[in-house]
Amino acid sequence: xxxxxxxxxxxxxxxxxxxxxxxxxxxxxxxxxxxxxxxxxxxxxxxxxxxxxxxxxxxxxxxxxxxxxxxxxxxxxxxxxxxxxxxxxxxxxxxxxxxxxxxxxxxxxxxxxxxxxxxxxxxxxxxxxxxxxxxxxxxxxxxxxxxxxxxxxxxxxxxxxxxxxxxxxxxxxxxxxxxxxxxxxxxxxxxxxxxxxxxxxxxxxxxxxxxxxxxxxxxxxxxxxxxxxxxxxxxxxxxxxxxxxxxxxxxxxxxxxxxxxxxxx
Amino acid sequence: xxxxxxxxxxxxxxxxxxxxxxxxxxxxxxxxxxxxxxxxxxxxxxxxxxxxxxxxxxxxxxxxxxxxxxxxxxxxxxxxxxxxxxxxxxxxxxxxxxxxxxxxxxxxxxxxxxxxxxxxxxxxxxxxxxxxxxxxxxxxxxxxxxxxxx
Numbered sequence: 001x002x003x004x005x006x007x008x009x010x011x012x013x014x015x016x017x018x019x020x021x022x023x024x025x026x027x028x029x030x031x032x033x034x035x036x037x038x039x040x041x042x043x044x045x046x047x048x049x050x051x052x053x054x055x056x057x058x059x060x061x062x063x064x065x066x067x068x069x070x071x072x073x074x075x076x077x078x079x080x081x082x083x084x085x086x087x088x089x090x091x092x093x094x095x096x097x098x099x100x101x102x103x104x105x106x107x108x109x110x111x112x113x114x115x116x117x118x119x120x121x122x123x124x125x126x127x128x129x130x131x132x133x134x135x136x137x138x139x140x141x142x143x144x145x146x147x148x149x150x151x152x153x154x155x156x157x158x159x160x161x162x163x164x165x166x167x168x169x170x171x172x173x174x175x176x177x178x179x180x181x182x183x184x185x186x187x188x189x190x191x192x193x194x195x196x197x198x199x200x201x202x203x204x205x206x207x208x209x210x211x212x213x214x215x216x217x218x219x220x221x222x223x224x225x226x227x228x229x230x231x232x233x234x235x236x237x238x239x240x241x242x243x244x245x246x247x248x249x250x251x252x253x254x255x256x257x258x259x260x261x262x263x264x265x
Numbered sequence: 266x267x268x269x270x271x272x273x274x275x276x277x278x279x280x281x282x283x284x285x286x287x288x289x290x291x292x293x294x295x296x297x298x299x300x301x302x303x304x305x306x307x308x309x310x311x312x313x314x315x316x317x318x319x320x321x322x323x324x325x326x327x328x329x330x331x332x333x334x335x336x337x338x339x340x341x342x343x344x345x346x347x348x349x350x351x352x353x354x355x356x357x358x359x360x361x362x363x364x365x366x367x368x369x370x371x372x373x374x375x376x377x378x379x380x381x382x383x384x385x386x387x388x389x390x391x392x393x394x395x396x397x398x399x400x401x402x403x404x405x406x407x408x409x410x411x412x413x414x415x
Contacts, residue, residue: 001284002284003283003284004283005283006266006283006326006328006329008328008331028326028329030324031324031325031326031329032306032324034324034326035286035304035305035306035323035324036305044283044326044328046328046329048329071318092388093388095306095307095391095392096309096370096388096389096390096391096392096393097319097370097373097374097388097389097390097392098309098312098319098320098321098366098370098392098393099306099321099324099392101315101318101319101320102306102320102321102324102325174388174391174392175307175391175392175394
């Protein structure tokens, strides 16, 4: 890894100026994957002095600074309370606390890591990203943006909805990436379903959700049809962890379990 | 570039390169209790406390730690000796390579969580891998240590 300069930004304006003046300048999040990505960097821009490390409950929504660590996110009272704790539970299964004290929410989201156990449950919520300079988009829009952005992610906003959530990471140990992860959230008006680590990144199952949310009662037949719509409209793949067939089987099982779970009181 | 760390309670100046990790800075300066295991954020052998929180020093750039308080086992020797007693009693030690990182994480756990459940203990230390002893004896030793600290 080649890094010529390290710069602790004193303002977002300064960070943005540095970021846009040279394509070899990059923002550092937690820095966990920096070593593995072996970048050639001119200036590494650090945001750790810009007060972006707070989780703030604003009443109607929760504001999460991009530099909040996974551990601080996991143990925050409002995050723990959300959806019966499914956001915290997902994070608590990522490596050990020494890892979660380094990795950041912003670094994970900005990196669009397909295996992320943070992004999958977040995507099942009404989550919005705030960038500098002035730009907002939903998390889903951002994940679908394929081009490199020169904006700086500063906050993630989660609308506070009452409801019940479910998250499951399929992995043999905590120190490996998810073979598949599933999040389901029921806000008592509609159910949202997300499947991630397919091994491609997390996606909302729009067709399956549309069908499911029109049903008056969730029977076994309805669950079968829901997961069939998932299979018909969602791409799964094979990699060193699992085959496409195995992932499809896992997804059917855990999506059904998730729906059942969020429907129980 | 130069950084200042409050290392085990004492301010110290270090000359580093921008791509240097804290693990390497510490080991270069004779803090060899901080072990280089996987060097890929996976094993926990390099754990240190940064401003009181356990972190993987192989994944923290030294430049980013500038101005922080860094604690290794040398900085909390008395507490580490106490933790080691429980490990010895339970036969939870073999080669000892993972001990420094694990002891620091257990020390932080004890400060961080009040009356943790078994699940919370496991989630806290799961990133500190041990290739010799198996985890059951370690888990019992940790529980006995936490009980003793009440």
